Amino acid sequence: MVSPAHFIALSVILFVIGAVGVLVRRNAIVVFMCVELMLNAANLAFVAFARMHNGLDGQLIAFFVMVVAAAEVVVGLAILTSIFRARRSASVDDANLMKY
Amino acid sequence: MSHHMLLAGPAAETTRVLAYWVLAVISVTSALGMILARRAVHCAMMLALVMLSLAVMYVELGAPFLAFVQVIVYTGAVLMLFLFVLMIVGITAADSIIETIRGQRLWAALGGIALLVLLSLVIGHAAIGPSPPATAKFGNGNLNALAQLLFTKYVFPFELTSALLITAALGAMVLAHRERTGPKPTQRELAARRIASGRPTPLPGPGTYAQHNAVDMPALLPDGTQSSLSVSPVLSGPTPDVSDYPEGLPEGSSEAEPARLASPAGSAGSADSGGQEAGDQW
Known part of the structure; x- marks a missing residue:
């Protein structure tokens, strides 16, 4: 019997893996991918809760999350491209101009 | 479905x-x-x-x-x-694989475990029952039910997402746009640059005289040796790294120089870790 709790547990695991990836990785594109993984994990929890509560609001919110994530990726990757063009690097450690 | x-x-x-x-x-x-x-x-x-x-x-x-x-x-x-x-x-x-912040991975792993414990406790305390029997809106009627909800209860957020998407598209265009700082090189200048570079012809194609025509097979020269120029540096080795390109990427490298000179903080930041490390950042 697969209950919503199984899916919630999986979503927790994926979310934690994504969070650790954000903390550990230094390539900005990979950090972005880890953020996407966290958003996907949250979506899975939303859909599982929608099934559990027998309503579609959770699915709709997951849909909105996907739209916002797509917009975020577009802007974020454009920022990365322009940073790479100026600095020849996509490491998050190299974008330190604001520090000085 | x-x-x-x-x-x-x-x-x-x-x-x-x-x-x-x-x-x-x-x-x-x-x-x-x-x-x-x-x-x-x-x-x-x-x-x-x-x-x-x-x-x-x-x-x-x-x-x-x-x-x-x-x-x-x-x-x-x-x-x-x-x-x-x-x-x-x-x-x-x-x-x-070099840690720039000491203990970063250890602390990240500890933080991850802490987050996992926290979320597991939250979910363990919540009463998550079995899912009720699926109704039509989780099957064939899913699309209709979602549309009905989207255009009645959630119509305002839906309109907001359109504003968000337009903003994102505009933002991406503005950020990815590059102003040309110098005059556009003419065909005559490009030809002169090409002759001056020492290789006026294009690079040889891969695998022309080899047994396969895959892009990672080097072409054979008339004397039977393999031409390393015929394979893209990206494909040539098992672990190619960016140090193959002293200027980063082969194309547009001449445009990169002013940008690099214009950022003294970047060179100061990578000076302490050595020149080779800057290539290994990737």
């Missing part, structure tokens, strides 16, 4: 349990592989695997519309965008 109606009985239940565990193992393994793989392209492929397994789970959870959106938007559009940017930024992109 009427599998909830079609599949019933103990056999269907076993299938569902089996599907869940197979997908769970695949998605967790590839998520772990994503944060452990050094090359950014491998990370993207692993992420694709996670997203596709989640799409199958959405079908299982009675969200066929979201499953398709997941495949089309995430795996199709977002991940392709990631791959395009990886191609621009350099396919050889690999993370350095």
Whole structure:
């Protein structure tokens, strides 16, 4: 019997893996991918809760999350491209101009 | 998508349990592989695997519309965008394994474990019951029910997302736009530059006289030796790195020099870690 709790547990695991990836990785594109993984994990929890509560609001919110994530990726990757063009690097450690 | 109606009985239940565990193992393994793989392209492929397994789970959870959106938007559009940017930024992109902040990985692992414990406790305390029997809105009527909800109760957020998408498209165009600082080189100047470079002809194509015509097979020179120029440096070695390109990327390297000179903080930042390290950042 697969209950919503199984899916919630999986979503927790994926979310934690994504969070650790954000903390550990230094390539900005990979950090972005880890953020996407966290958003996907949250979506899975939303859909599982929608099934559990027998309503579609959770699915709709997951849909909105996907739209916002797509917009975020577009802007974020454009920022990365322009940073790479100026600095020849996509490491998050190299974008330190604001520090000085 | 009427599998909830079609599949019933103990056999269907076993299938569902089996599907869940197979997908769970695949998605967790590839998520772990994503944060452990050094090359950014491998990370993207692993992420694709996670997203596709989640799409199958959405079908299982009675969200066929979201499953398709997941495949089309995430795996199709977002991940392709990631791959395009990886191609621009350099396919050889690999993370350095040198820690710049001491103990970063240890603290990140501890933080991850703490987060896992916290979330597990929260979920363990919540009463998550079994899912109720699926109604039509989790099967055939999913699309209609979602549309009804979207255009009545959530119509204002829906309109807001259109504003967000327009803003994002404009922002991406503004950020990716590059002003030309110098005059555009004429064909005469390009030809003179090419002659002056010492190689007026194009680079040889790969594998022309070899046994295969794959792009990673080097072409054979008339004396039988392999021409290293015929294979892209990206494909030539098992672990190619960015030090093959002293200027970063081969094309546009002449435009990179003013940008590098204009950023003294960047050179100051990488000066302490040595010149070779700057190439190993990837």
